[in-house]
Amino acid sequence: MSFRLSLMALAFLSLTVPAWAEPTGDGNQPNGAPSPANATAAPAVPAPTFSGDLAHALEAPGLPQSLAALGLDPASLNDFYKARPEPLWVDDQGLTARGHALLDALWHAATAGCPNIANAIAHAQSLTKADTTPERVELELTLTGALAEAAFAAVAPFEATTKTELLDRIDAADIAGSLAELLPQNADYWALAGGFWKYLELANAGGWPTMPTGPKLEAGMKDPRVKALRARLAVTDGAVLDVPEPDLFDPQLVEAVEAFQRRHGLGDDGVVGFKSVDALNVPIASRLQTIAYNLKKRHDAGTDWGNRYIVVNIAAATMRFVDGGQKVYETNTVVGRTDRQTPELDSTVNRLEFNPYWTVPPKIARIDLLPKMQKDPGYFAAHGIKIYSSWEESAEEIDPETIDWNSADAKAMRYRLRQEPGPENALGPVKFLFPNPYDVYLHGTNHPDLFVKPARFFSSGCIRLPRPIEFAAVVLRDDPNWSQARIDSVLQSGINTPVRLAQPIPVHLVYRTAWIDDAGTFEFREDVYGRDRKGMAKSPPVTIAQAGK
Incomplete structure (x- = not known):
């Protein structure tokens, strides 16, 4: 099913905000979101005395227009508060503890990439010390409106819903649970969601041109197709259009080609062959479907991994170890071939073995x-x-x-x-074990030549590491019993030596074909196993016909 990229969706994305409503906080905040400490006040909007029915507040002259100018939807707020007139975030003393929790969650979502709520956050911050009833009413409505916008941005790419329906999921008896459902707190999720809406805006503007097929193109060539290549990469990868010879494959265009190849998992040789042309010509509607399905998988998983974990992205054949919330190790891997696929699972690395048997x-x-x-x-x-x-x-x-x-x-x-352990052993010098029904694990290899290949799908399901001894030292770095000298001594002995980790590490094997990298760049990978195609066939992304409604 393809997306219908409507003018309504574009209007939702490009809603203008009057100057008085623009945030004036720290300009370094992503997406223009002000930090809580630096938000500044916006002019107060007259509102009636709070009488317990917040829906009546939306009848005040100017208030609906004020909320709309902040990018919020007065109609969904009206529907919500008519059904449940009691406030959720404020009381007679001002912002409540759960109101502060919501504001903090909204700010973190905006900082990570959630679109369209920065101005509402700034305005809510200006009202946090409100000491009049009209201001508290406006604060309540602004927070609920921002929550509706954020929840919609999070799930509308893959779920046919409305802001009113999302607000109806709020359980006043379990606000924490409601916020967890409506506001994903994973920064990677919001980065990808923000990317979806940017790509939707790009699609509404016409997307990108196609690249004609033909012989390969490389640096120094002059060819009419180079001009088309330049136009295609100008949309997504910084190619320059205004050059003296647009049909010349110049060094700057080579850099743009290499950047495109890297973020699509292709060999970044700067040569445009048939694989690069195929990737260049994937329609933006297909990319939107891929992003939406990857968002759905993450949203359905719904688990915060915490600040210490190993994650293997099977589709990219890469591994990352995060400790203390920081990336401490990252490497290419080799994963299962198409007829012996690496499974998706969650487990815990609880032991490793030096000089393993296979x-x-x-x-x-x-x-x-x-x-x-x-x-x-x-x-x-x-x-x-x-x-x-x-x-x-x-x-x-x-x-x-x-x-x-x-x-x-x-x-x-x-x-x-x-x-037996030794240089011929298929598992290499170390293996890392975690309970699972598939009998897969992380291990070294006796074929180190495969890690430089762009597509690394060669194993029988396990995850091969290029430098397992190095990774073992990282995993054991906080264990005083395992210095580098002892690791080297044990390896040299050739004796099989199991080690139970003092601090087991959660491990997640995932299959992600779209994500935003650390530099804020979109990354895509081929659906090698066909899992996305099967999943989308069962539950295709929805058509966004009236985004924002």
Whole structure:
């Protein structure tokens, strides 16, 4: 299902605000959102004496217009307060504790990327010390209106809803739970949501032009298609249009091509081949669908990971370790190939092993290793693989030369294969374990050449790390029992050494094909496993016909 990019949606995004309503706080705040400490007052708007029915306040001359000028929706506020006239955020003394909690949550959402609420936050801040009833009424309405805008910005990309319907989800008996549902507190979520609305605005302005197909383009070439390439990248990647020779593939255009390739997971060689052209020609409506579906997955997960965790983005084949809220380690990885996909899961890394054994899964033994043994009877011995009579712990070791590897028993692979620690071990020098039903884990590798490839889908489901010893040192850095010297000594010994982590680390394996990176840049990845396509077929993104209603 495609988005209908309507003029109503564009109007919602580009609503002008009179000068008196513009925030005058710290100009360094993202999205123009003022910090709570620096917000300044806006002129008071006359409002009637509060009588317990806040809907009546919207009948005051000028108040609906004032709220609309802040980017809020008086109609949804009127509907909401007619149904429940009691205030949620203020009382006779002014802003309540939960009102402060809402204002803080709104400010953090705006700072992270939530659009269209910065002016309302500034105005609410100017009213926090209100000592008159009209000001308190206006503060109540402004906060609820800002909450409606933020909740709509968070879920409207993938859910057919209205601001009134979202406000109706507020449970006065569980305000904390209501805010958690309506206002995601993850900065990454809001960055992506803000990106969605910017792309929607871009789509309403016409999107981007297509790039004609043809032979590859590279630096120094003059070609009419270079002008089209320049026009395409001017929309999203900073290519310059006003140049003396627009059909010349000049150094600045090479930089724009490389930037585009990096943020789409392509090899950033600056050469425009068929893969780059395909990515350049993905319509903006398709990109919006991808963003919306990624938002839906994050919203449905609904869990705050806290300030210490490992996250593997399978679609990007990358891993990040966050500790104390800060990124402390990041690396490329190798993940499962399309017929042996890495699963999505949440678990906890609770132990690691230096010099690990590799007990070969039956499927890999049968499909991958048996043909090698049939071809070369010395393969197992050369690679340190021992054979046991069964999967029982008490099973006896068997000499591989006594087995007919072309027999039915051998082909059924009822034997247990275990590879000893060492340079040939498929798991490398370290593996990191976390409970899961798929028997996947993080580990090193004996094929380090694969990590430089743009698409790194080569494993049988586990996540391979290029520098596992380095990562182990980071994980154990706060454990006084594991200095770098001891790690090196244990590795040199070659002895299998399990280590239970004193501080287990939550780990999340996710599949994200759209996100905003640390520099605020949109990143997209190919849906290699087809999971997005399947998910969107079951629950397609909604058409945004009247954004803001």
